[in-house]
Every structure is written in C-alpha cells, then in structure tokens.
Amino acid sequence: MNFDVTGGHGVEPGQLRRAPMFSSLSEETLSTLGQSAELRIYERDETLFSAGEHPEYLHILIKGSVQLGATSEEREAVVELLRPVDAFLMAAVFTGQPYLMSAKALTTAHILQIPSQALLRQMTADPQLGMNMLGSLAQHYRQMVRQVKNLRLRTAAQRLALYLLHLVESDNSGRSTTLPYDKRLLAAHLDMTPESLSRSIADLRKHGVDVRKDQVSITDLEKLRAFCRLDQVLDALEADLKVIAPQDD
Amino acid sequence: MNFDVTGGHGVEPGQLRRAPMFSSLSEETLSTLGQSAELRIYERDETLFSAGEHPEYLHILIKGSVQLGATSEEREAVVELLRPVDAFLMAAVFTGQPYLMSAKALTTAHILQIPSQALLRQMTADPQLGMNMLGSLAQHYRQMVRQVKNLRLRTAAQRLALYLLHLVESDNSGRSTTLPYDKRLLAAHLDMTPESLSRSIADLRKHGVDVRKDQVSITDLEKLRAFCRLDQVLDALEADLKVIAPQDD
Numbered sequence: 458m459n460f461d462v463t464g465g466h467g468v469e470p471g472q473l474r475r476a477p478m479f480s481s482l483s484e485e486t487l488s489t490l491g492q493s494a495e496l497r498i499y500e501r502d503e504t505l506f507s508a509g510e511h512p513e514y515l516h517i518l519i520k521g522s523v524q525l526g527a528t529s530e531e532r533e534a535v536v537e538l539l540r541p542v543d544a545f546l547m548a549a550v551f552t553g554q555p556y557l558m559s560a561k562a563l564t565t566a567h568i569l570q571i572p573s574q575a576l577l578r579q580m581t582a583d584p585q586l587g588m589n590m591l592g593s594l595a596q597h598y599r600q601m602v603r604q605v606k607n608l609r610l611r612t613a614a615q616r617l618a619l620y621l622l623h624l625v626e627s628d629n630s631g632r633s634t635t636l637p638y639d640k641r642l643l644a645a646h647l648d649m650t651p652e653s654l655s656r657s658i659a660d661l662r663k664h665g666v667d668v669r670k671d672q673v674s675i676t677d678l679e680k681l682r683a684f685c686r687l688d689q690v691l692d693a694l695e696a697d698l699k700v701i702a703p704q705d706d
Numbered sequence: 707m708n709f710d711v712t713g714g715h716g717v718e719p720g721q722l723r724r725a726p727m728f729s730s731l732s733e734e735t736l737s738t739l740g741q742s743a744e745l746r747i748y749e750r751d752e753t754l755f756s757a758g759e760h761p762e763y764l765h766i767l768i769k770g771s772v773q774l775g776a777t778s779e780e781r782e783a784v785v786e787l788l789r790p791v792d793a794f795l796m797a798a799v800f801t802g803q804p805y806l807m808s809a810k811a812l813t814t815a816h817i818l819q820i821p822s823q824a825l826l827r828q829m830t831a832d833p834q835l836g837m838n839m840l841g842s843l844a845q846h847y848r849q850m851v852r853q854v855k856n857l858r859l860r861t862a863a864q865r866l867a868l869y870l871l872h873l874v875e876s877d878n879s880g881r882s883t884t885l886p887y888d889k890r891l892l893a894a895h896l897d898m899t900p901e902s903l904s905r906s907i908a909d910l911r912k913h914g915v916d917v918r919k920d921q922v923s924i925t926d927l928e929k930l931r932a933f934c935r936l937d938q939v940l941d942a943l944e945a946d947l948k949v950i951a952p953q954d955d
Binding site for chain 1: 757780781783785796797798800801802804806807823827837839840843844845846850851852853854855857859935940948949950952
C-alpha cells in the first residue's frame with residue numbers, strides 16, 4: 458500500500474482505490490472524495506481524537522497501527538488494535554454523534570482523512586459508496602459482538618489462546634509467528650493484568666502454544682482449539698465484508 | 707403500535723411507516739417491502755433463530771420483548787434485551803454471514819419479517835432505505851461499544867446502577883419505576899450471578915437507589931450518578947439514530 462503524503466493537495470483516485478472499501482467505486486466518486494481527502498502522518502503516541510469529540514473526518518488507517526480505547530477514573534481499556542487498511546468509528550461520522558472511544562497512534566501511522574461533509578454528500582450522490590460503508594460498519598459491529606461474547610463467555614486464558622490462534626492464522630505463517638505488540642498492550646487489549654498475562658502464557662504451554670519473548674509457536678493446534686472452545690463458524694476471522702448483491706427477481 | 711397479523715398476505719405500507727426506520731420512506735418502497743413482509747407472533751420462550759444460522763429475514767420487534775444471547779459449554783450471556791420498535795442483527799442480513807447470537811422471545815412477541823432478498827433489492831432501488839439501515843446499524847454498533855466499555859471499565863455494581871438510572875430516565879417516570887425483567891434475567895444481562903445482583907442491590911441503598919422486589923426508587927440522583935461514573939455525553943441514551951443530511955456545498 459503506497460499512498461503519497463499530500464500536504465493539502467488531495468489524494469489521487471488511484472490511491473483511494475487501493476483501500477478495499479473504495480475498490481469497487483467509480484472514478485468520478487473517487488475523484489470527488491480525493492479532492493477533499495488528505496493523507497496525514499501521526500507520530501507514535503499521538504492522539505488522533507478523544508472520546509466525546511465530534512467527528513470532522515472519516516479516518517482510514519493506511520499504514521502503521523492505531524489503538525481505540527476508553528478510560529475511566531480507575532481503569533483503561535484497549536478495545537481495538539487496528540491494522541491497515543481499515544476505517545474506524547464510522548458510526549459517529551455518519552450520525553454526527555460524539556466518539557465513544559479515543560484513537561491513538563501506536564507507531565508512526567498514515568491516516569487518510571475524508572471530511573465528514575464531503576463523505577456524506579458523496580454517499581448521497583453515489584449509493585454504492587453508502588453500500589460499501591454499510592458493509593464495513595457491519596464488519597465492525599460483528600467485531601464488537603465477538604468482543605462482548607469473548608469477555609462474557611471466555612476466561613482470560615481462553616481469550617489469549619484465541620488471540621494467538623487468530624494471529625498465526627491471519628499471518629498465514631504456518632504455526633509460528635511474532636507478537637505484534639508488547640505484552641503490556643496485549644494485556645490491556647485482552648482485559649488482563651500484565652501479571653495474569655504472564656501466568657496464562659505459562660499455563661498455555663500445556664494447551665498447545667508456546668510463547669517465548671515475542672515468539673509464538675503453536676505446538677498442538679487441536680488442543681489449543683479445544684482449550685479456547687473454538688467454533689469454526691462463530692469465531693471465523695472476517696475481512697472486507699460487503700453487502701451482498703440481491704439475486705434477480 | 708398496532709400492527710395486524712397478516713397470515714401470509716403482506717403488511718400495509720401505513721403499518722410499516724410506524725416503525726421509525728421506515729417512517730421517512732416513499733409509499734412505493736413501503737408498498738414493495740410490505741408485499742413480501744409478514745407479521746409473525748412468537749410465543750414466550752420460542753426461539754426466533756440460533757447463532758450460526760444464516761439469516762433469511764430482517765427481524766423487527768413490534769411488540770413484546772426479545773433477548774439476544776450466546777452460550778458456551780460453561781456459560782450463558784444475555785447480550786441485549788430488546789424493546790419495540792427495533793430491528794436486530796441486521797449486519798448478518800446485509801452481509802449474508804451467520805448470526806453471531808441467538809434470539810428468543812421473552813414474552814409473546816410480534817415480529818415483522820422482511821425477506822433478506824426483498825430488502826436488499828429494495829435497498830438497491832431506494833438509496834434512502836439503505837441510509838436508514840445505516841443509521842440503525844450505527845446505533846446498534848454504538849450500543850455494543852458501550853457494552854464493551856461497561857464490561858471493562860465498570861464494576862458489576864456500577865453496571866447495575868447505570869442500568870437503573872437509564873431505566874428510570876427512559877420511562878420518563880420521575881424517580882421511580884418497575885423492573886421490566888426478573889432478577890435472574892437481569893443478572894444474566896449485566897454479567898453478574900443472581901447472588902452478586904442481590905448483594906449489589908443491598909449495597910446500592912447507600913449510593914442513592916432503593917430496589918424492593920421489582921420497585922425501583924432513586925433516592926439520591928447525584929449520588930447514584932457519581933457512583934456509576936456517569937458521563938453525560940458518553941453514557942447518553944440514543945434512540946432512532948439517523949445518518950445526518952449533508953449541508954449544501
């Protein structure tokens with residue numbers, strides 16, 4: 458994914474097309490969106506926006522890593538760890554409601570920003586854009602339902618086991634891979650303390666996965682699947698969901 | 707909300723229009739949707755669909771009460787308690803993916819069923835229908851984000867306190883109301899055991915709310931808000947969210 462930083466001169470349609478949610482759109486729609494879009498680079502630890510703010514842009518992560526999180530007086534939750542290419546918190550943008558979570562760059566992050574008004578106007582002009590957004594929002598909704606189910610139906614060790622299974626699966630790396638985040642962040646994402654993460658990592662050795670420093674090796678896939686109660690349908694990874702085309706009458 | 711049971715003869719446009727997500731649509735769209743729609747009555751405890759099934763209809767709760775839930779070998783979670791009028795699990799319908807949760811009638815429930823294919827065809831024919839669905843899905847997404855935040859940032863007693871605050875607020879009943887569900891169900895909804903629900907109810911007397919049997923009285927609103935760390939913006943109740951109309955260029 459190569460997007461050029463624009464410095465206030467818009468984004469070329471051909472660049473927008475590389476984002477899955479834009480790939481099927483007309484040249485005209487991409488050209489209109491591109492005119493008001495900007496590519497911005499955020500430094501590591503920089504805040505993109507805070508919970509409670511009203512959205513001005515649709516944000517799309519192009520390169521790097523972003524966390525969505527929330528805090529109370531006592532606690533901090535890392536709700537999502539985003540990887541490119543993904544639009545995020547679009548529900549607030551469409552409805553003009555305040556963001557429910559804050560977004561922070563975890564690495565240098567390249568973010569495509571499309572002004573809300575330009576996006577809404579173009580959704581009216583080109584219904585296919587609205588449909589693509591509906592598919593993307595549906596995917597994010599299902600991701601949140603999965604998180605609720607994980608928090609309520611799985612133990613912390615089972616959540617970690619499922620995370621490691623999906624990590625290896627999404628990397629297409631056979632049975633071993635590298636943790637993409639440090640353990641403090643991973644614990645905050647999985648609703649664990651760093652101490653309970655360490656204990657769970659030790660426990661999981663007898664359930665089919667070995668984590669040494671940031672190296673993950675699955676030693677017994679079936680045992681690991683059984684341990685985290687993997688459901689092949691309900692726990693399947695979903696990417697680039699689209700609204701299905703209706704069949705002819 | 708008076709919808710007539712149709713027994714296979716479709717639903718009148720005027721009846722569909724009473725559902726907020728349909729209220730702004732053209733007579734033509736409602737007439738087309740109504741021709742293939744059915745109103746079905748489910749008995750108490752009857753299953754509407756199970757997690758893992760592929761959606762055939764968009765379900766809209768017209769009257770009565772429905773729970774969305776999920777189970778593992780060891781646990782059961784009641785994720786949402788729906789009240790009319792509300793469409794549910796539409797993300798699965800739009801994308802043709804399996805349901806992630808099961809739906810069960812908690813009372814006799816009147817359900818409007820619109821075949822997925824008819825809905826998708828009409829969304830293509832009338833972009834406003836797609837926009838209304840986007841607004842409704844955005845609201846459900848934000849509801850799930852709130853649940854994740856509640857599970858991760860609030861204690862069980864704080865979740866109960868917030869639930870009671872919202873209950874009194876949504877009933878517009880001043881400072882007292884009646885619990886709409888039995889305590890076993892409420893505990894399953896708030897991710898508590900029935901025992902911890904009883905303890906929390908006793909504890910909450912000193913934090914501004916008194917629950918005796920099914921009667922709820924808020925005795926000190928400010929104390930209760932402070933106890934559950936109410937954020938007036940982030941915890942606001944949202945209903946009938948719509949995609950905002952773009953301003954003129």
